Amino acid sequence: MHELALMQELQRIALEAAAAEGAQRIHSLRLRLGRLCGVDPDALRFAFEVVMADEVAAGARLELELVPTLCRCGPCGAPFEPEDVILACPRCGSLAAEVLAGRELELIALEVS
Numbered sequence: 620m621h622e623l624a625l626m627q628e629l630q631r632i633a634l635e636a637a638a639a640e641g642a643q644r645i646h647s648l649r650l651r652l653g654r655l656c657g658v659d660p661d662a663l664r665f666a667f668e669v670v671m672a673d674e675v676a677a678g679a680r681l682e683l684e685l686v687p688t689l690c691r692c693g694p695c696g697a698p699f700e701p702e703d704v705i706l707a708c709p710r711c712g713s714l715a716a717e718v719l720a721g722r723e724l725e726l727i728a729l730e731v732s
């Protein structure tokens with residue numbers, strides 16, 4: 620379950636940021652999460668509850684901004700949103716697509732006080 624390891628890393632970043640600002644509490648974390656990044660949002664929410672249960676972060680909210688997958692076909696140049704993990708072009712059927720969006724995994728906002 621790598622969501623747990625990921626959340627521990629995010630907690631470490633959040634705690635460091637809170638300490639740097641002299642904050643006593645972490646109120647929320649906002650993450651941008653691509654559908655292709657291999658992280659399951661539900662597992663991540665569960666990991667968040669487990670990892671953030673200490674006093675500084677207790678009651679913090681996790682906000683997820685899910686980024687849909689966006690590809691561009693190499694051979695024909697058509698942009699498309701793949702239906703699943705197989706990135707087949709709907710116009711020409713090529714599998715040689717370039718992923719333009721959907722692999723994001725970023726902490727974009729952190730609210731502390």
Ligand SMILES: [Zn+2]
Pocket residue numbers: 692693694695696697708709710711712713
């Ligand atoms: Zn194509």
